[in-house]
Amino acid sequence: MLALPAKEQKHMSIVAGERTRTTAPNVHSDKVKQRTTARASEKIDSLPQDRKEKVLAVRHKLVVGKYAIKERLNIATDRLIEKLITKGMEENEIKSTTRRRQK
DSSP: OOEEEOTTOTTEEEETTEEEEOOOOOHHHHHHHHHHHHHHHHHHHHSOHHHHHHHHHHHHHHHHTOOOHHHHHHHHHHHHHHHHHHHHHHHHHHHHHHHHHHO
Protein backbone atom coordinates (compact mmCIF):
# COMPACT_ATOMS: atom_id res chain seq x y z
CA MET A 1 0.00 0.00 0.00
CA LEU A 2 1.34 3.42 -0.92
CA ALA A 3 0.93 6.17 1.68
CA LEU A 4 1.37 9.79 0.60
CA PRO A 5 1.27 12.81 2.89
CA ALA A 6 -1.88 14.88 2.51
CA LYS A 7 -1.32 18.49 1.48
CA GLU A 8 -1.56 21.07 4.29
CA GLN A 9 -2.97 18.57 6.79
CA LYS A 10 -0.92 17.69 9.84
CA HIS A 11 -0.96 14.14 11.14
CA MET A 12 -2.93 12.78 8.18
CA SER A 13 -2.00 10.56 5.28
CA ILE A 14 -3.77 9.36 2.17
CA VAL A 15 -3.95 5.60 1.72
CA ALA A 16 -5.69 4.30 -1.40
CA GLY A 17 -7.70 7.54 -1.67
CA GLU A 18 -8.92 7.48 1.94
CA ARG A 19 -7.77 9.63 4.83
CA THR A 20 -6.45 7.81 7.85
CA ARG A 21 -5.03 9.15 11.10
CA THR A 22 -1.40 8.58 11.82
CA THR A 23 0.18 8.37 15.25
CA ALA A 24 2.38 11.45 14.90
CA PRO A 25 3.25 13.12 18.21
CA ASN A 26 1.30 16.23 19.14
CA VAL A 27 4.12 18.76 19.09
CA HIS A 28 1.80 21.71 19.65
CA SER A 29 0.47 20.20 22.88
CA ASP A 30 3.99 19.60 24.18
CA LYS A 31 4.99 23.20 23.47
CA VAL A 32 1.90 24.50 25.26
CA LYS A 33 2.71 22.35 28.30
CA GLN A 34 6.28 23.62 28.32
CA ARG A 35 5.18 27.25 28.12
CA THR A 36 2.60 26.74 30.85
CA THR A 37 5.16 25.10 33.12
CA ALA A 38 7.65 27.90 32.46
CA ARG A 39 5.06 30.58 33.29
CA ALA A 40 4.06 28.78 36.48
CA SER A 41 7.71 28.52 37.53
CA GLU A 42 8.24 32.23 36.88
CA LYS A 43 5.20 33.14 38.96
CA ILE A 44 6.31 30.87 41.80
CA ASP A 45 9.79 32.40 41.72
CA SER A 46 8.31 35.90 42.03
CA LEU A 47 6.33 35.02 45.19
CA PRO A 48 7.49 35.94 48.69
CA GLN A 49 9.57 33.15 50.25
CA ASP A 50 6.90 31.89 52.72
CA ARG A 51 4.24 31.79 49.99
CA LYS A 52 6.65 30.11 47.60
CA GLU A 53 7.27 27.33 50.14
CA LYS A 54 3.53 26.75 50.55
CA VAL A 55 2.97 26.57 46.80
CA LEU A 56 5.86 24.15 46.32
CA ALA A 57 4.61 21.98 49.21
CA VAL A 58 1.14 21.74 47.62
CA ARG A 59 2.66 20.95 44.20
CA HIS A 60 4.71 18.17 45.80
CA LYS A 61 1.61 16.72 47.49
CA LEU A 62 -0.22 16.81 44.16
CA VAL A 63 2.60 14.95 42.41
CA VAL A 64 2.78 12.20 45.04
CA GLY A 65 -1.02 11.94 45.24
CA LYS A 66 -1.40 13.02 48.86
CA TYR A 67 -3.40 16.21 48.32
CA ALA A 68 -7.11 15.92 49.08
CA ILE A 69 -8.39 17.75 46.01
CA LYS A 70 -12.05 16.76 46.43
CA GLU A 71 -12.10 17.83 50.08
CA ARG A 72 -10.39 21.15 49.29
CA LEU A 73 -12.71 21.75 46.34
CA ASN A 74 -15.77 21.12 48.52
CA ILE A 75 -14.50 23.59 51.12
CA ALA A 76 -13.77 26.22 48.46
CA THR A 77 -17.18 25.68 46.84
CA ASP A 78 -18.96 26.04 50.19
CA ARG A 79 -17.09 29.29 50.91
CA LEU A 80 -17.91 30.66 47.47
CA ILE A 81 -21.61 29.84 47.85
CA GLU A 82 -21.65 31.44 51.30
CA LYS A 83 -20.06 34.62 49.95
CA LEU A 84 -22.48 34.78 47.02
CA ILE A 85 -25.50 34.29 49.29
CA THR A 86 -24.23 36.84 51.80
CA LYS A 87 -23.45 39.36 49.06
CA GLY A 88 -26.90 38.84 47.54
CA MET A 89 -28.56 39.36 50.92
CA GLU A 90 -26.52 42.53 51.52
CA GLU A 91 -27.43 43.89 48.08
CA ASN A 92 -31.12 43.17 48.70
CA GLU A 93 -30.88 44.92 52.08
CA ILE A 94 -29.32 47.99 50.46
CA LYS A 95 -32.02 48.05 47.77
CA SER A 96 -34.83 47.78 50.31
CA THR A 97 -33.28 50.50 52.51
CA THR A 98 -32.94 52.78 49.47
CA ARG A 99 -36.59 52.19 48.52
CA ARG A 100 -37.76 53.04 52.04
CA ARG A 101 -35.81 56.31 51.97
CA GLN A 102 -37.23 57.29 48.58
CA LYS A 103 -40.85 56.95 49.74
